[in-house]
Amino acid sequence: MPAITSPASEHSPQRTAPTRHLAATTVLACLGVLVSYLPVVGVSVSLPVIQQALNASTTQLxxxxxxxxxxTAALLLTFGVLGDIFGRKKVFLAGLALVVVGCLVCLTANGVVQLCAGQALTGFGTAALMPSTLALLTHVRTDRRQRTQAIALWxxxxxxxxxxxPLINxxxxxxxxxRWIFLPCVIIGALVAVAGAYLLTDSRAxxxxxxxxxxxxxxxxxxxxxxxxxxxxxxxxxGSAEVVIGFVVAAAALAAFVVTELRSPHPMLDMRLFSSLAFSGTAAVMCLTLFAQVGLVFTLSEYFGLVHHDSTFDIAIxxxxxxxxxxxxxxxxxxxMVRTTPGLVLVAGLxxxxxxxxxxxxxxxxxxxAVSAAVIGILGIGIxxxxxxxxxxxVNSLPPHLAPTAGAANSALRQIGSALGPAVFGVLLTNRTLSTLPGHLAASDLxxxxxxxxxxMVSDAGIQAGAFLRLSTGPxxxxxxxxxxxxxxxxxHTCALVGGVGMLAAGAMALVTIGVRKTAHNAAAGS
Known part of the structure; x- marks a missing residue:
């Protein structure tokens, strides 16, 4: 397979667009990604309320x-390819439609199954929005400095x-x-779709x-x-059979995926992307960072809701x-990033x-x-x-013609980390709570x-039930x-340790694979 052309040596004709088109594309791309991410943490901080309303178990949550x-994680690359073939504007509008329909399904849900179905449809829409918004943006912002600033806005x-x-919810x-927490996405998504249909200009690969x-x-x-x-x-x-089989199938499918993509004349994920050390580094860093970030949001939402008994609005604050x-x-x-290097800012943040x-x-x-706000503030600054x-x-580590593919791959890895976050941290929360509960009970006056x-109650109904315990007397x-x-x-504390070590490990990985010194590439990005 031929090596990938370095960004410094890639020369592509500069596309120009009217200022109005640049502004409209930038605003709509930013609104599209806003719509796609409104439900992520909003639903997470609402889980204690949903658990009570639907009597859902920890696993169901x-x-x-x-x-x-x-x-979102599974289909991002496919929607990126669909946008390249049929037009990014079409995929953008389809993504908004799927988000609106998915939120309508959730809005009318009367059980866990329907709510999960609506969430999945919304995820399909987000899979379409993430690569299309970034591709629309990078298509009209060809100058490295402008692209860097536009991506920062995105x-x-x-x-x-x-x-x-969380605040709206x-x-x-x-x-x-x-159920009404899903209405804002319906309204905003519909309005952005109408505006996009009139204001966006389509583009393809x-x-x-x-x-x-x-x-x-x-x-x-x-x-x-x-x-x-x-x-x-x-x-x-x-050690159960279904879990072992699940891991074996995942490993076998991953190996088959790599082989298939290497042999395919038109791969969904061009493996040449990973010949760039900077891109490979950001791929691993992205997974680890989002794994820790979304996992900690899930964990802290449960902590404030179940231990402090805060309302959803208080949790959001x-x-x-x-x-x-x-x-x-x-x-x-x-x-x-323009004045120093993106690598330095990244490592410092991690x-x-x-x-x-x-x-x-x-x-x-x-x-x-005060204490929790200070700690969460430090974490937020790092993120x-x-x-x-x-x-x-x-995006900037690859030739311009691969920027949309790099963006889609980057977003896919973001979502893989995001999917594993609540899954792993939810398991840690459940197992650790149940394993320490007998010891705390034995040391109590009960x-x-x-x-x-x-x-x-906690073992059978799930750890969320512990927040609503009622015994024979008040004391x-x-x-x-x-x-x-x-x-x-x-x-x-166990989740915090896993999240903290994960982010520090991502920082060490970024230091090795990306670096913090100003190179010719960094200079070009800042020029």
């Missing part, structure tokens, strides 16, 4: 969160969706049913692209089997800094984020607002510094009957909830 991300819009989702849940059905099928099998095995492992045990700094610092991060994640291990059942450079490095009742109930809180925070 994990699937509610995961079934949005799973099709990333800030992603962060805005993650920030506004919290306000809705304070006044009406949980500069080179011939073809669908890669074998590659797509193997990608779906790999990702679905892996996530299923992780989630099911926490339910039936890691507590977590606002986690993604809010991505919005506030977006323009500054764009300028920092170190700060890793320290913030590790500090979550200081939380207990009585941690105050803000790391998010934009990852995408920028991936009687044998009450200890058995608490352990039985016994208070003691039981305190014991549950201590066990849950033990689990939170």
């Amino acid at each position: 994990q699937w509610i969160a995961t079934l949005f991300i799973l099709p 990333t800030a819009s992603l962060g805005l969706g993650l920030t506004l989702g 919290g306000l809705i849940l304070d006044h009406t049913s949980w 500069d080179r011939e692209r073809h669908l890669d059905l074998p590659g797509q099928l193997l990608a779906v099998v790999t990702i679905t089997s892996l996530v299923y095995a992780v989630i099911q492992g926490g339910v039936t045990g890691w 507590r977590l606002i800094a986690l993604n809010g700094f991505t919005v506030v610092l977006g323009p500054l991060v764009g300028r920092l 170190v700060v984020g890793g320290v913030g994640a590790l500090l979550v291990s200081t939380f207990d059942a009585s941690t105050g607002v 803000a510094l790391a998010t934009a450079p990852i995408t920028t490095i991936a 009687g044998a009957t009450d200890r058995g009742t608490v352990l039985g 016994a109930t208070a003691e039981a909830r305190a014991v549950y809180g201590a066990s849950f925070t033990n689990a939170l």
Whole structure:
């Protein structure tokens, strides 16, 4: 397979577009990614309310969160190819339509199954929106400096969706049913689709692209089997036949996918992308970072809801800094990348984020607002510094004609990490809480009957049931909830350790594969 052409040596004709078209494309691309990310954390922080309303188990809650991300991760590359073949504008509008339909299904859901189906449809829409918005943006922003700043705005819009989702959901849940949390996406998605139909100009790939059905099928099998095995492992045990089979199928499908893509004349994922060390580094860093970020959002949402008994709006306020700094610092991060190097900003962000994640291990059942806000603020600053450079490095590390493919691959890896986050952290929360609960119960003042009742309820109904324990007397109930809180925070500490080490490991990987020094490539990006 021929080596990939370096960005410095690739010369492509500069496309020019009217200022109005540039502005409209940029705004609509940012609005599209905002719509696609509104449900991500918004639904996660609403899970305690959904659990009560639908009497859902921990495993069902994990699937509610995961079934949005799973099709996004599995189909991003395919929708990227479809956009290259049939037009990015068409895929963009189709993605908005799928998001609207999926949210309408969730809006009318009366059970876990329908809610999961709606989440999956919304995930299909997000799979179409992520590559099409980035491809539309990079098609009209050909100058490296402008592209870097535009990607920073695109990333800030992603962060805005993650920030506004919980706030909007919290306000809705304070006044009406949980189902209405899906209405904003329906309204905004429909309005953006109408505007896009009139204002966007379509674009396609500069080179011939073809669908890669074998590659797509193997990608779906790999990702679905892996996530299923992780989630099911926490339910039936890691040695159960179905979990082992799941991991074996995922490994076999991944190997077959790589071989298929290497041999295919028109691969869905061009393996030449990984001949760029910078791109390979960002791929691994992206997975680890999003794994830690989304997993910690899931964990902290459960902690504030189940241990502190906060409302959804209060949870959103507590977590606002986690993604809010991505919005506030977006323009500054764009300028920092131009003036220094994207690699330096990325490594700094991952170190700060890793320290913030590790500090979550200081939380207990009585941690105050000031302490939690400070720690989450540190974590949020780290995420803000790391998010934009990852995408920028991936796109700018390859020739211009491969930028849309690189963006789609980068987004796919983002979603794989996002899918594994709640799956793995949910398993850690459940297993660690259940393993430490008997010891905390034994050290409490509860009687044998009450200890058995608490352990039985949490084991049988899921760890969420611990937040709503009621025993025969008020003091016994208070003691039981305190014991549950201590066990849950033990689990939170384990998740914080995993998330923090993951982000620091991603920082070390970025330092080795990408580097922080200004090179000819970095100079070109900043010129």
